[in-house]
Amino acid sequence: MADFIVDYKWYFFIIGEIIFWSSIIGSLLFRYIFNMKKLSKYLILLWLLSDLWLLTLGIFVYVKTGEFDTFQIIIIIVIIYAFTEGKKDLEKLDRFINRMTEKWKK
Template structure:
C-alpha cells in the first residue's frame, strides 16, 4: 500500500498513457481491423487501464489521508471531464479516426487506377 501511495502520481501518469493508447487501439480495432473481437478486447483493456484503477487509486488515497487531497481532487476532475467534455472529445476523435481509416482504403484504390 505504501508503494502505491508513494508513487501515485507516476502510476496515474502511466495509467493515463495506457488509457489513451487503449483508446486508439479501440478505434484501430474498430475501423482498421474491423474486428468485433479485438474491439471488445480493446474496450475491456480501456476499462482495465483507465477508469477502474484510477478510481481505485483515488479511493485508496482518500481512505488513507481521510481528506480530499490534491491527488484525489485530480482524479475527481479527470472523471468529471471524462463524463462531460471528454465524451464530446471522444466523439470528435471517433469521427476523425473514421475518416482516416475509411479514406485510407480509398486512397489506395485511387493509386491503383
C-alpha cells in the same frame, strides 16, 4: 504495500493514463485499420477499467492518508471529464478516424 502505493501514487496515475490512451488508440486502430470491431470493444472495456482504476486509487489514497489533496482533485476532474465531455470528444475522434480511414482505403 499501502505506503508504497501512497508514495508512488503519481506513477500509478501515469500508468493508468497510459493504459487509457493505449486502449483508445488500440480500439480505433483495431476498429478501422484492421477491421476487428469485436476486439475494439474489449479495448473500450479496458478504457473503462482504467477510469475505475483511477477512481479506486484516489479513494485508496484518501483512506490511507485521511487528506483530500491535489491528487484527488485531479482524479475527480479526469473522471468527470471522461464521463461528460470526454464521451463527446471520443465520439468526434471516432468519426474523424472513420472518415480518415475511409479516404485512406479508397
